[in-house]
Amino acid sequence: MKAEEMERRIEEVNRRIVEKIEVVRERGKKEMPKIRTAREYFCDAVALATEKRLEEASYKLSQALEVLKGVE
Amino acid sequence: MGMREVVEDYREMLRKVDELYVENPTDEVKKMNDDLVLSLRTAVKERNRILGKGEKEVEKELEASLNTVRKRYEEMMRSGSLGLMRRLESVKELLSGKMEVIKNKKEDVRSKRMPLEAKAKALIKEGRVEDAEIYVPEITALEENEKLLGGFVNVLSKVVGRLSGLITKIDVLNTLRSINISKLDFEEVRNLRGKVESVAGDINELQNELGSVLSMSESGILSGTMNEGEKKTLKRLVAEAGDVSEEAKRYMEKMKEVEERYKEMKG
16 A cells, blocks of 8 residues: 555545544434544554554554444 | 654544534634644655655654644633633532532431431420420531531532533633624624523623532531632632623623614614
8 A cells, every 4th residue: 555545544534533523413422432433543543654554554444434334 | 752652642632632523613623633634644654755754853743743733722721612611511510529418418417317306206205395405406406507508509509500501502602702793694693692691691690609609618517518629619710700791791782783783774
């Protein structure tokens, strides 16, 4: 994976997290723990990416997206 | 500090900004998130670029950007209606806790009074009225204390309710700080004025009620229910409520002027 692709994915996953926060805000905060978990995966991904471990970082971002899918 | 540690600091900050965005979804908070993520993206790019910046340099840049966002975050938490909202929440929590303590204390006093009353009644039944009278002063004192404690719980409960209401309404001040009232249409002004009037009314009541809590907490069995730090927190909120009340009055006057102007225009 290239750095540019990773950058794009980081941006995309962050955008999705923010969108889901807006959803959670409107519908009650019950689902906030899922957002927190997604944010943890997101930060794990960034940490790995700064260590040039892009494949592992990419996997973490996928996990973040997977968790976000569970937010109604 | 190594790169990992800096990213951990970003993690902490992003958590805080996410929580803040839930409570306060403003452009300012969104911008904090954007700035943090942009810095992280730039760091990732630099770290993975051939001939990119060195680790130390990237680290320094990350730290500098984080400090900027952190300052903005802290400033936001300290000032404005958001800061006030948090202080209202913390006082609400403090007084809710006190309410439980006082209720338990009242129960203790009652449990001391009941056996004494039972003894006195038994003595009266046996015709030993004079013996029963020995218990009267103590029973009366305990009853007085129960009344004081019960009254205090009622006042605290009222303040907690007031605080809950204010927490949901106070954001209107934030809105007013960020808009130009003159540019609103008639309905918007009228609507906002109603909301500010409600906040102003509640703030005034809160000031009086907190004053009562403070003076009650000095008297008799209630003395010692608040420590010095807690009293200071309440006094600070009373003072702040005064400032907020003045601010709300200024907005209401401005809105009245705008409403009048609209009415004149309608003729």
